[in-house]
Amino acid sequence: MGVLRSMRARHADEMIEGDDVAGHLLLRAGRGDQSAFAGLFDELSPMVHGVVLKVVRDPAQAEEVTQEVFVELWRLAARFDGTKGSARSWAATLAHRRAIDRVRSEQASRDRQTRDASHAVRDHDVVVAEVETSIDQARVRRALAQLSDIQREAVELAYFGGHTYREVAVLLGVAEGTVKSRIRDGMIRLRDELGGEA
Amino acid sequence: MSDIDLHHLSAAYALDALDQHERAAFEAHYESCEVCRADVLAFRDTMTHVASSLAAPPPPSLKDRVLADIAVTRQLSPALARAVPTDELARRRRARSLGIVLAAAAAMVAVVVGVVAFTGRNDDTYAADLAHLMDQPDVQMLSLENQADAPGSFKVMWSPALGQAALVGENLTPAPGDKAYELWLITPDQSMAMYVLDPADDGHVHRMLDAPADPSAWAITMEPREGAAVATGEIMFVAEVPATA
Numbered sequence: 001m002g003v004l005r006s007m008r009a010r011h012a013d014e015m016i017e018g019d020d021v022a023g024h025l026l027l028r029a030g031r032g033d034q035s036a037f038a039g040l041f042d043e044l045s046p047m048v049h050g051v052v053l054k055v056v057r058d059p060a061q062a063e064e065v066t067q068e069v070f071v072e073l074w075r076l077a078a079r080f081d082g083t084k085g086s087a088r089s090w091a092a093t094l095a096h097r098r099a100i101d102r103v104r105s106e107q108a109s110r111d112r113q114t115r116d117a118s119h120a121v122r123d124h125d126v127v128v129a130e131v132e133t134s135i136d137q138a139r140v141r142r143a144l145a146q147l148s149d150i151q152r153e154a155v156e157l158a159y160f161g162g163h164t165y166r167e168v169a170v171l172l173g174v175a176e177g178t179v180k181s182r183i184r185d186g187m188i189r190l191r192d193e194l195g196g197e198a
Numbered sequence: 199m200s201d202i203d204l205h206h207l208s209a210a211y212a213l214d215a216l217d218q219h220e221r222a223a224f225e226a227h228y229e230s231c232e233v234c235r236a237d238v239l240a241f242r243d244t245m246t247h248v249a250s251s252l253a254a255p256p257p258p259s260l261k262d263r264v265l266a267d268i269a270v271t272r273q274l275s276p277a278l279a280r281a282v283p284t285d286e287l288a289r290r291r292r293a294r295s296l297g298i299v300l301a302a303a304a305a306m307v308a309v310v311v312g313v314v315a316f317t318g319r320n321d322d323t324y325a326a327d328l329a330h331l332m333d334q335p336d337v338q339m340l341s342l343e344n345q346a347d348a349p350g351s352f353k354v355m356w357s358p359a360l361g362q363a364a365l366v367g368e369n370l371t372p373a374p375g376d377k378a379y380e381l382w383l384i385t386p387d388q389s390m391a392m393y394v395l396d397p398a399d400d401g402h403v404h405r406m407l408d409a410p411a412d413p414s415a416w417a418i419t420m421e422p423r424e425g426a427a428v429a430t431g432e433i434m435f436v437a438e439v440p441a442t443a
Contacts, residue, residue: 194247
């Protein structure tokens with residue numbers, strides 16, 4: 001695994017190669033191979049934990065969620081369907097969904113106590129500093145820079161901030177329909193910049 | 199069908215930016231919509247690039263905890279192309295008991311609430327009506343169990359407060375020439391409402407309908423296209439509404 005790890009994807013073409021490793025390991029994990037799953041953890045945990053940490057913020061909670069995500073990947077491994085996207089994409093989707101569920105349930109309990117929506121400040125800029133320096137990051141930054149301000153803000157508030165598009169509309173002070181179409185336009189542009197395959 | 203509103207949610211869905219009601223409505227829709235499914239896959243892959251750029255290795259101790267967890271966690275079996283009933287007998291029993299309900303109700307010329315024949319699809323308002331339904335705080339959702347050796351699935355969502363329901367059939371075999379899928383809605387007093395559905399020519403059924411406050415079961419049979427007051431076909435899909443606490 002060490003060699004594979006050091007060869008790990010740093011741009012699009014290599015990412016696809018790296019993903020075959022993840023797909024292969026996931027396949028073996030689905031047959032109960034725990035050492036293959038350990039390899040899968042090495043392969044995917046930086047990404048999974050990175051997404052979770054970005055959304056959840058609290059390191060202790062992020063660790064819990066990352067742990068949940070991997071146990072879920074293990075449970076569902078045999079149901080992985082390579083025709084519905086790559087293993088890496090599956091893991092990223094599951095990680096983000098779990099992180100979002102965590103912040104929303106936290107938010108719900110906090111809202112019940114305070115009924116104060118004003119704490120939903122726009123703090124997404126702060127975390128940008130946390131991301132590791134890499135070619136990936138540069139590409140993503142470049143791609144995000146191609147979006148209009150409102151597209152970028154809408155996508156970032158949704159994906160990193162864990163807000164629904166309706167909440168994003170309130171945060172940005174624009175109509176819900178506007179946010180919906182800006183998110184869509186922004187995602188189409190991102191897809192064109194970054195490619196639709198990971 | 200013209201669920202323009204739903205199509206436009208694929209990006210927000212891929213970002214997990216829908217609330218739970220919209221998420222459910224979109225999930226009921228997108229698996230059968232090639233455009234949306236392709237969009238969601240592409241958008242997810244796009245966000246996987248973003249996710250990879252955020253890489254932050256967890257502390258080494260986490261790996262040990264995960265490996266300890268999985269050692270005592272059972273894995274799910276692979277999903278099969280067609281669902282295999284896990285308890286054939288229980289399934290048949292349930293089908294039979296519901297069949298008895300249907301037969302008894304028919305024999306008594308039970309209080310038939312209404313036969314509604316759909317003449318055309320209510321495309322124009324479907325997406326908005328579905329979204330409105332899914333917004334109701336009391337909305338419930340059931341997947342009908344496939345009793346027949348037939349492809350496809352039916353889901354029903356309804357709100358007692360609103361008195362409305364949505365029926366979503368996916369990947370169905372189009373009904374033969376003179377037949378149509380018919381929905382039976384059974385209430386605790388064994389009155390029934392029957393809806394003659396379209397033949398699902400394109401393999402899908404998307405319907406808004408009126409619903410009673412407390413349905414006890416939903417069932418689908420194949421009937422003559424003009425509708426049947428008594429069920430003549432086998433129950434193809436069925437769901438009993440779980441008793442509420």
